[in-house]
Amino acid sequence: MPDGEYPEFYSFPPFFTIQPVEATKEKQLSLWNELIIQYYTIQKLNKILIVHECPLWYNKKIQRKLSKESIDIIMDNLIKSGRGEWIDTESKTTCRILWRKPEELATDIYEWAISSGNIAGGICTIYELHSGEDVHGMSFHGIDEDLLRRALKILEDDGKCTIFKGETSSEDGIKFY
Amino acid sequence: MQSAVDTIEKLQIKLTDFAKKHQSDIQDDPAFRQQFLQMCAPLGIDPLVSQKGFWAKTLGVGIGDFYYELSVKVAEVCFATRTKNGGIMAVSEVCDTLNKNKNKNYNNSNSRSKKEQQLYSQNDITIAVKKLSTLGGGFRTIKVGKSDMIVSVPTELDNDHMEIMTLAAAHENGGGGQPSGCITVDDIKQQLRWSNDTGRIDRAISLLLNEGMVWKDDYHGISFYWFPSVWKEKMDIM
Numbered sequence: 001m002p003d004g005e006y007p008e009f010y011s012f013p014p015f016f017t018i019q020p021v022e023a024t025k026e027k028q029l030s031l032w033n034e035l036i037i038q039y040y041t042i043q044k045l046n047k048i049l050i051v052h053e054c055p056l057w058y059n060k061k062i063q064r065k066l067s068k069e070s071i072d073i074i075m076d077n078l079i080k081s082g083r084g085e086w087i088d089t090e091s092k093t094t095c096r097i098l099w100r101k102p103e104e105l106a107t108d109i110y111e112w113a114i115s116s117g118n119i120a121g122g123i124c125t126i127y128e129l130h131s132g133e134d135v136h137g138m139s140f141h142g143i144d145e146d147l148l149r150r151a152l153k154i155l156e157d158d159g160k161c162t163i164f165k166g167e168t169s170s171e172d173g174i175k176f177y
Numbered sequence: 178m179q180s181a182v183d184t185i186e187k188l189q190i191k192l193t194d195f196a197k198k199h200q201s202d203i204q205d206d207p208a209f210r211q212q213f214l215q216m217c218a219p220l221g222i223d224p225l226v227s228q229k230g231f232w233a234k235t236l237g238v239g240i241g242d243f244y245y246e247l248s249v250k251v252a253e254v255c256f257a258t259r260t261k262n263g264g265i266m267a268v269s270e271v272c273d274t275l276n277k278n279k280n281k282n283y284n285n286s287n288s289r290s291k292k293e294q295q296l297y298s299q300n301d302i303t304i305a306v307k308k309l310s311t312l313g314g315g316f317r318t319i320k321v322g323k324s325d326m327i328v329s330v331p332t333e334l335d336n337d338h339m340e341i342m343t344l345a346a347a348h349e350n351g352g353g354g355q356p357s358g359c360i361t362v363d364d365i366k367q368q369l370r371w372s373n374d375t376g377r378i379d380r381a382i383s384l385l386l387n388e389g390m391v392w393k394d395d396y397h398g399i400s401f402y403w404f405p406s407v408w409k410e411k412m413d414i415m
Binding site: 008009011012013014015016017019020021023024027028063064 | 260261263359386387389392393394395396401403405408409412
C-alpha cells in the first residue's frame with residue numbers, strides 16, 4: 001500500500017499495544033479490522049493473510065511491532081467479526097480475508113446478473129464469474145472459487161440460480177432467475 | 178448625557194447599515210467577522226445573542242444563527258471522534274476538519290468554485306463551544322500549554338490531569354523529530370513537584386486511560402502514555 005494510504009492511526013504508537021481499557025480496546029480492534037480489510041482489498045487477486053508474513057504488524061517508521069499475543073487477539077477479533085476465516089483451522093497460519101461476506105457477495109452477484117442482462121438469459125460459467133471481462137470492477141472479480149461457490153449456493157437456496165455440472169469445475173454453469 | 182445617548186443611537190444605526198452592507202463578508206470571512214464583533218462590543222451589542230429582534234431583522238439569517246449552526250457542527254465532529262480521543266480535541270484540529278469538509282462541499286456543488294479557503298477561524302470555533310457550554314453536557318475549552326483543547330465530555334479534569342497533559346504536550350519525545358504527546362511515569366516524577374506520591378500518579382493516569390483520553394504504548398519495557406488529541410495536533414502541524 002502506498003505510504004499515503006495508510007490511515008493516520010497506523011502511525012500512532014499505542015496502536016501497537018493492545019489497550020488495557022475495554023472500550024478503547026474495542027475501538028482499536030475495529031480499526032485493525034478496517035486496516036487489514038483495506039490492505040487485502042487493494043491486493044485484488046490474493047486476499048490471503050499469512051500470519052507470520054503479514055507486513056502490517058510492523059511499522060518501521062515509528063519502530064513499533066505487535067507482539068505474538070497481540071496478533072492473536074487481532075486475528076481472533078477479525079474471525080469473530082466474520083471478515084476473516086482460517087483456511088487451516090487447526091494451525092491457524094493462513095486466513096482468507098472476506099472483505100465481502102458470502103451473503104453480501106450473493107447480493108452483488110445477483111445485482112450484476114440483473115444489470116448485465118444475465119437473468120433468464122444464457123448460462124455463464126464459474127470462470128466467467130470470477131475472471132470474465134463482464135465482471136471487471138465487480139466485488140467478486142478475482143475472487144477465490146470456494147467463496148464464489150458459497151455465494152452461489154446462497155442464491156441457489158433462494159431459488160435465484162441453478163448450478164449445472166460442467167466438464168471441469170470452473171466450467172460449471174450458472175443460470176440466474 | 179442625552180447627547181451621549183444620541184451618539185450611541187447614531188452609532189447603532191451606522192453599525193446596522195454596515196452590517197447590512199457587509200452581510201456576506203460577515204458570514205463568509207472569519208477575519209472580517211471577528212473585527213465586526215469587536216466593533217459591536219463597546220456599544221453593548223452582542224449580535225451573537227440577539228437572535229430575535231434587532232439583528233435578526235437587520236441581517237436576515239442572523240450572525241447568531243451562524244454560530245448556532247457552527248456549534249452543531251463542532252459538536253458533531255467532537256462526538257464522531259470521541260471513541261478515539263476520549264472527548265478531547267484541539268481547537269485547531271476541529272477547525273481544520275470543518276474547513277476541509279466545507280471546502281469539499283463547495284467543490285462538489287460548484288466546479289468553478291473558489292480555491293480552498295479558510296471559512297472558520299479558531300476564534301469562531303471557540304465562540305461556538307461557548308454557546309454549547311450553556312447547554313450543559315460538559316462542553317468547554319481548556320488551555321494545554323500553548324494549545325486550546327475542546328473537551329466534550331462531562332468528566333472533571335483536575336489539576337493533576339491538566340499538568341500531565343501539559344507536560345505531554347511540551348515533551349519532545351527523544352528528539353529525532355518525533356511528535357510529542359506522550360509521557361512516562363518517570364517523566365511525571367521528575368518534572369512535576371507533587372509527584373513523589375506514586376499513588377497519585379497512578380490515579381491520574383488510570384482516570385485518563387479509563388476515559389480514553391490516553392492510550393498506552395508498551396515499548397522496550399517502558400509504558401508510554403499518549404494523548405491522541407495532542408499527538409494529532411502535532412502531526413497536523415508537521
